[in-house]
Amino acid sequence: MLVLDLIGVAVFAASGASAGVAKRLDLFGVVFVGMVTALGGGVIRDVVIGSTPPLAFTDWEYATTACLTSLAVFWLHPQVDRLRRTMLVLDAAGLGLFSVVGAMKGVDFHVPLVGSIMVGMITGIGGGVIRDVLTKEIPVVLHREIYASASLLGAAVVVTVTHFGIARPVPIIGAILLVFGLRLLSLYRRWSAPTPRVGPTSG
Incomplete structure (x- = not known):
């Protein structure tokens, strides 16, 4: 589980650093955004459920993995860009892992029950939300x-079944595979959540 967790951290760090x-951004900015993306969801989760200090602050492997991955992306970003399809697959796996493990x-x-489902979703998507806010x-x-819908569904399934x-x-x-499969299928089929229909504005 630790190895899988660190793979998820590395993937999200690469996403943030990219x-x-x-x-x-400069070197510090790239590394900072990468680390926050990788660790942010887990830190929010641990604070919300009262598991303090957060795991990211007490277990050196997490921060080290996020930092080294971000540095690698800073120096090797042209090569990383060529692996975009692979990164999307790994990101889907990380989303499933973080959402389910966070919920558990x-x-x-x-x-x-409902709170655990929300905790799972926050763990899965929290870092990405922070990344996007920091990069405007x-x-x-x-x-x-x-x-987020895939994350929420996976968390709901694992919490409900465990209950x-x-x-x-x-x-x-099963829940990790569900999130992973749904995320990849939505990318392949270009699915998106419904958006409101807004008519032309007058003026």
């Missing part, structure tokens, strides 16, 4: 693509 490079941590800390973008999860007493490995793996 956004920083695109905005032409909420359950472990006796957060009520409307958060992707709020205006296009099936991203009825099914042994953990089965719902955890």
